[in-house]
Amino acid sequence: MVDLLNLQKFFIERHLREGGIAVDFTMGNGHDTEFLCKRVGDSGRVYAFDIQKNAYLATEARLTEHNLIDRCTLILDSHSNAERYITGEINAGVFNLGWLPGSGNKALTTKRETTLPAVRFSVSHLSQDGILLIAVYPGHEEGKAEGEEIAAYLSSLDRRVYCVSRFQILNSPTSPYFMITEKKEELS
Numbered sequence: 647m648v649d650l651l652n653l654q655k656f657f658i659e660r661h662l663r664e665g666g667i668a669v670d671f672t673m674g675n676g677h678d679t680e681f682l683c684k685r686v687g688d689s690g691r692v693y694a695f696d697i698q699k700n701a702y703l704a705t706e707a708r709l710t711e712h713n714l715i716d717r718c719t720l721i722l723d724s725h726s727n728a729e730r731y732i733t734g735e736i737n738a739g740v741f742n743l744g745w746l747p748g749s750g751n752k753a754l755t756t757k758r759e760t761t762l763p764a765v766r767f768s769v770s771h772l773s774q775d776g777i778l779l780i781a782v783y784p785g786h787e788e789g790k791a792e793g794e795e796i797a798a799y800l801s802s803l804d805r806r807v808y809c810v811s812r813f814q815i816l817n818s819p820t821s822p823y824f825m826i827t828e829k830k831e832e833l834s
């Protein structure tokens with residue numbers, strides 16, 4: 647059976663190496679941040695965003711427990727302000743949209759008006775051979791609309807520069823799916 651989470655890691659591992667720069671645009675409980683920190687090693691850097699203090703604290707505790715905290719810059723701010731914190735190129739970016747698992751506060755879900763600017767920022771900062779992965783939860787109204795708007799934007803990208811694809815369980819349309827954007831390497 648297709649395991650979407652393993653598939654996500656499979657793609658990121660092909661683009662993110664020791665010494666790389668990665669961004670977790672939605673840190674939540676820090677599972678993705680932890681994975682990215684392990685991947686970039688001691689010489690790399692991970693930036694992680696969330697607007698909820700609970701998420702920040704949960705991720706800080708997770709990274710401290712796994713001795714990874716020195717590899718990460720935790721940012722308590724909206725990913726739509728990413729340009730204030732990140733100036734260089736990104737080898738891998740991850741958006742895991744929706745609300746903080748276990749928080750009960752579904753009002754603090756990601757929203758189109760802030761997600762779209764952050765997605766545009768991340769695409770424009772991808773390095774050659776960089777990857778952006780966006781997991782969408784279409785089982786609720788905002789998640790469905792958010793996924794459709796992101797897909798429309800990504801579909802408009804120049805295919806000579808980016809390769810955009812989507813992974814979805816076709817016979818379960820409300821299940822989560824993800825899109826990846828890979829920036830092609832320039833031919834010399």
Ligand SMILES: C[S@@+](CC[C@H](N)C(=O)[O-])C[C@H]1O[C@@H](n2cnc3c(N)ncnc32)[C@H](O)[C@@H]1O
Pocket residue numbers: 671672673674675676677678679695696697698701723724725726742743744745746747754755756757760761
């Ligand atoms: C599905 S959770 C992320 C799960 C996380 N990646 C993990 O591994 O546990 C989505 C997170 O996005 C956060 N979020 C919502 N709006 C945001 C924004 N504008 N900027 C940054 N994070 C945001 C929520 O607070 C929530 O913690």
